[in-house]
Amino acid sequence: MPKITIAKKAIESTATLFFFAGLFAYIAWPWLNGFRLKEPPPHTLVVYGFSILQEVMSGRIFPAFQRHYQQKTNKRIQILGSFSGSGTTTNHILMGAPAQVALLSTPGNAARLKQAGLVRTDWASFPFRGVIARTPVVILVRHGNPKGIHDFSDLVRDPIAIIHPDPLTSGGALWAILAEYGSALTRSEAQWGRPDRSAAFLQLEGIWRRITALTGSARGARTQFDSGFGDALVTYEQEAVSDMRLHRFSAELIMPWATIFTEPLAVIVDRNVSEADRPIVNEFVNYLWSDAAQFILVDEGFRSVTHESFNHESPYFQPMAHPFTIADLGGWDRAYDTIIREIWEKQILQELRP
DSSP states (O other), rough: OOOHHHHHHHHHHHHHHHHHHHHHHHHHHHHHHHHOOOOOOOOEEEEEEEEEGHHHHHIIIHHHHHHHHHHHOOEEEEEEEEEHHHHHHHHHHHHOOSSSEEEESHHHHHHHHHHTOOOSOOGGGGGGGGBBBEEEEEEEETOOOOTTTOOOOGGGGGOOOOEOOOOOOOHHHHHHHHHHHHHHHHHHHHHHHSSHHHHHHHHHHHHHEEEEEEEHHHHHHHHHHHOOOOEEEEEEHHHHHHHHHHOOOOSSEOSSSSEEOOOEEEEEOGGGGOOOTHHHHHHHHHHHHHHHHHHHHHHTTOBBBOHHHHTTTTOOOOSSSEEEOOOGGGGHHHIIIIIIIIIIIIIIIHHHHO
């Protein structure tokens, strides 16, 4: 009997112990679960870009990179994006915006960040000298092309009302000026064996005399044109193609006889990049030239810089008779100084001001 009593007491003690242990676990589980399973907060990557990149970046490339990064490192990442005209974006960063990566429309904007000491990493050391995609400058007209516009040279005729982004805030507007001027140089050289700068000046001047509205970005200009203003819009090809693929394009795209390839680029804003964030920033920038990212860019209306075969697969890209690049105009610095500053700003703009 004593042995049975001792065994019984041992069983009761053990049962009591398990009961209180279970009760403690039941009461404490919400706190213990939160404590034990709580993941570290995700790293945050801040990307600023020019206006027409907003949909492709926020909607597709950011999520694709997040999946890529988590699969590679088993770590989550949060991406914050801000988009506006390229000049406006650059101004925001210069005034202290926390961008770690800037996707800019022109090399001039990148140079401003470098001159201010915000950028130390040479974007020319990146693949394709930092250029992430290309898209030519084109003309959008009303359905049926009632004004008979087929080239930049047709924009100097009356009565034509042109919608255009503002060169003071939009990188797309600067590219448009180079296209409007450079196309006349290209045509005159093809016809007469030499570029005619007088003809180029007259074409640029004639176009700007017929501009009825300026907006802060290429996206803003497109919105105004879609609202019914103007007969023609000078903009990026991507603005049209992105709507064509969604079957919501109500205008017509005119590919000029000669036009320029715009070349948006990526820069690292070193001032805002900590040592802990450097691997993430580098990984994102390099990802922009991956097959996955380039395919997305083409699908959203940009032309790939890495694979011409990707471009051939798009049913929306029109053939270009005489494309030219900023290198054909002597590089960005020279083209900006001689065409935008000396011709457009100091001569044409002064003439048009009341």
